[in-house]
Amino acid sequence: MNLPKQITLMDVSPRDGLQSETVFVLTEKKVALIDALIDAGLRRIEVTSFVSPKWVPQMADAAEVLQAVVAKHPDVTFEVLLPNEKGYERALATGLVKQVGYIVAATESLNVKNVNMSVADSMKQFAVMAARAKADGIRTRGTIGVSFVCPYEGAVDAAKVKAIVDDYVAAGADEVCLADTIGRALPHQVYDLFAAVKDKHPDVPLAGHFHDTYKMSCANVFAALQAGADIFDSAVGNLGGCQFAKGATGNVSTEQLVYMLNGMGIVTGVDHAKITDVGRNAQRLIIPAQT
């Protein structure tokens, strides 16, 4: 069994975990969450998104969050999600961004709901941004949402996902991520798709993003590990979901992945006891009745 000795965990709770919550989480609480994640050992965090506050009010404090965390944690990679070139401008203006993420859904239905663009137009936008990012010394990740099953279109053709991966790589993406946005993938599918992508692009870092809707996330991570993925997204306390993707529930929890991976002797750098505490506290952030 061919497994990596070490993997990178990206905790996405400040962005993916909180973005769909209707209660605005105060900037200082987001910053406290990020500090706690770092204290537990995380060295890569998806901190925020430069999306229109009109569509995602939870992320309205994107610049403030970055200002509060970047300078004091020089050894941490803070990734920000960008919906389009306008988001790129806003991120660039902070002078604090070294890594950006981008998502295209594998299906037209979900991509239109997410960003009101066709998949082809989304990929054209990415190509423009990726060229600018390269010139600006910013690293890019390209994620493919609903890489396995779409809530609107059902089973997704793997050939379509592979073609988008090729487009990402051709446009210069520094990393590719396959996302099971609604938690409907099964482990043999995960293995097959990740292995095919790794086989075609062996030098491109490959990430997996799994949700736990049907309790398959650990099996799917185990499958992706075997296929060569060595970066995984997760959110403390199973936070997350997606307001535009019907049926999406929480991400695989960081504490659960740390339990599994540390136990397997795969280095994550994250302390299980600490991250479990962070998860418990983080869940309180989204309780509407909190005081």
Place this chain on the structure above:
Amino acid sequence: MNLPKQITLMDVSPRDGLQSETVFVLTEKKVALIDALIDAGLRRIEVTSFVSPKWVPQMADAAEVLQAVVAKHPDVTFEVLLPNEKGYERALATGLVKQVGYIVAATESLNVKNVNMSVADSMKQFAVMAARAKADGIRTRGTIGVSFVCPYEGAVDAAKVKAIVDDYVAAGADEVCLADTIGRALPHQVYDLFAAVKDKHPDVPLAGHFHDTYKMSCANVFAALQAGADIFDSAVGNLGGCQFAKGATGNVSTEQLVYMLNGMGIVTGVDHAKITDVGRNAQRLIIPAQT
């Protein structure tokens, strides 16, 4: 990825699922549960145990349960768990038993708590029973409890488990089962141990028994599948646990395994919608306040 085309699911909820419940589940309700499992497609069920009613009062109606189900379901394999030769006598006396199961824990601490015998003495008892069973035309399964982690002794040496497997096979067991009794196994360990056993005894049917305490059961089943296991235990509604094994929580649920395996194109013969309903109803059996 080498996966079987078909597996056998043994639903263990009437025995493992209920045995530790303090509320006695009426015989007619147990029979209704068994009938419902069969209606959903199960063709192998661990129905009861011929253990002393003094220690496990829930199983006091073992003979009555068999009498109610065996004749009317000729195509179903009903397995009964036996703690010792006395249990074998009782099972034999019903004239209804064609398949018996036996458990030895991999650690002395748990085996003494379970059956008040050393591991060596347990294996001697099995050898006697297995010889009688062979003569009586009864099939035997040998299970090894806490094959990975024991709540009293911690990590279990794989060599010890493999030696017990060898003893089972030498004594004539028709099938061997490796059990993660408290749900502490991790998928790489499952793969390694199952693969080693399958490698040494390729012709002995190999079963896996997983609990979901740390949400690893699907990943562990996926690992065992890759290693050549093709029989899995599960209980509807995550019923189960073990009164003698501190920390044991429910079995992996039958509905969850059916979801995963059917989705992977591995034939289980079980209908997912039906088994999900059976699971919901089964959980009501163990609510103390039920009327």
